[in-house]
Amino acid sequence: MSSKTKAKISAVGHYLPEYVLTNKELETMVETDDNWIRTRTGIEERRILKDPDKASAFMAAEAAREILETQNMDAKEIDAVIVATITPDYMFPATACLTQTMIGATNAFGFDLSAACSGFIYALSSGTALIESGQCKKVLVIGSDKMSSIVDFTDRATCILFGDGAAGVLLEPSDDENGVLDHVLYSSAEGAEALIQEGGGSRNPATHETVDKRMHYIKQEGRSVFKRATEGMADVSVEIMKKNNLTADDINWLVPHQANLRIIDATARRMNISTDKVMINIEKYGNTTAATIPLCLYDWKDRLNKGDNLILSAFGGGYTWGATYLKWAI
Numbered sequence: 001m002s003s004k005t006k007a008k009i010s011a012v013g014h015y016l017p018e019y020v021l022t023n024k025e026l027e028t029m030v031e032t033d034d035n036w037i038r039t040r041t042g043i044e045e046r047r048i049l050k051d052p053d054k055a056s057a058f059m060a061a062e063a064a065r066e067i068l069e070t071q072n073m074d075a076k077e078i079d080a081v082i083v084a085t086i087t088p089d090y091m092f093p094a095t096a097c098l099t100q101t102m103i104g105a106t107n108a109f110g111f112d113l114s115a116a117c118s119g120f121i122y123a124l125s126s127g128t129a130l131i132e133s134g135q136c137k138k139v140l141v142i143g144s145d146k147m148s149s150i151v152d153f154t155d156r157a158t159c160i161l162f163g164d165g166a167a168g169v170l171l172e173p174s175d176d177e178n179g180v181l182d183h184v185l186y187s188s189a190e191g192a193e194a195l196i197q198e199g200g201g202s203r204n205p206a207t208h209e210t211v212d213k214r215m216h217y218i219k220q221e222g223r224s225v226f227k228r229a230t231e232g233m234a235d236v237s238v239e240i241m242k243k244n245n246l247t248a249d250d251i252n253w254l255v256p257h258q259a260n261l262r263i264i265d266a267t268a269r270r271m272n273i274s275t276d277k278v279m280i281n282i283e284k285y286g287n288t289t290a291a292t293i294p295l296c297l298y299d300w301k302d303r304l305n306k307g308d309n310l311i312l313s314a315f316g317g318g319y320t321w322g323a324t325y326l327k328w329a330i
């Protein structure tokens with residue numbers, strides 16, 4: 001066994017807004033139907049943060065508070081807060097700074113990480129490196145997205161997909177063989193045009209024209225993203241298995257990004273993993289972008305055992321994609 005310091009996930013927390021937007025309600029908003037949404041995506045309902053005064057930092061702070069409570073930990077012990085999000089409260093200051101102050105983590109530094117649906121595994125890799133290097137002892141890694149703030153509720157091809165939510169983990173040094181063991185991460189702007197929010201950045205700052213052209217909403221070429229996501233998530237999951245000499249029997253759980261049930265099924269098939277070993281909660285929350293993977297960890301935490309082998313896997317805007325191999329340590 002390597003003597004290198006490892007990072008382990010020592011706690012999980014989450015926040016979901018109360019409001020449930022069902023497929024039935026979407027039928028009253030755009031020309032769609034419950035059956036189409038269920039069969040094409042696996043989604044039945046999603047959560048929406050209705051309070052206009054609350055956004056991603058609020059949800060991240062609630063998830064962080066749950067972690068601190070379960071650990072009976074003072075926020076002042078936190079060394080770093082990483083928030084993965086593509087729906088930051090503001091272009092700047094960073095959502096992580098807002099989150100850290102909301103929870104009273106006055107000794108921490110914080111930064112946001114923008115990797116869309118791969119945000120959580122990218123942030124987990126960064127947080128792990130902070131622990132492995134010895135720079136930090138306690139790192140909060142949170143995925144938080146208020147997708148309803150950038151969803152075009154007149155575009156039936158995208159508005160049915162996304163939901164709001166946050167979840168995250170506490171990383172600490174591991175004192176045994178369990179912990180975060182490997183990462184494989186990729187990105188490429190080959191799909192930049194296929195999944196994009198064009199307005200609001202330095203390329204297309206907000207003007208009347210960008211608003212009129214609906215450039216502040218998500219635009220997605222669903223079919224091409226679907227094809228690339230199906231290949232990308234399956235390839236990278238198989239790659240991390242091979243790299244770590246894992247067979248399907250060695251893996252206790254696949255924790256896939258929840259974008260479309262058909263993408264998840266294709267990934268599990270390529271890995272030769274049966275459906276009962278795949279975390280799936282897309283029916284309840286839709287695609288919450290950076291929050292999907294930690295929301296799965298939260299929902300499954302009582303079924304996980306110390307030493308379980310988990311593969312986390314994601315594909316998203318950028319494109320960004322990747323996988324993480326970890327041994328559950330709680």
Ligand code: UT7
Nearest residue numbers: 032033036040117156157160222223225226229259260316
């Ligand atoms: O998480 C980040 C990465 N994102 C993803 O992984 C999402 C990837 N894409 C997808 O999940 C799928 O492409 C969608 C769920 C977005 C769309 O499913 P699809 O099977 O690729 O459908 P499609 O875009 O090929 O559309 C099929 C038909 C079209 O009608 P025509 O042209 O065949 O007459 C659409 O207009 O379905 C129609 N359609 C709808 N019908 C009812 C599109 N959206 C809807 C809708 N309700 N909401």
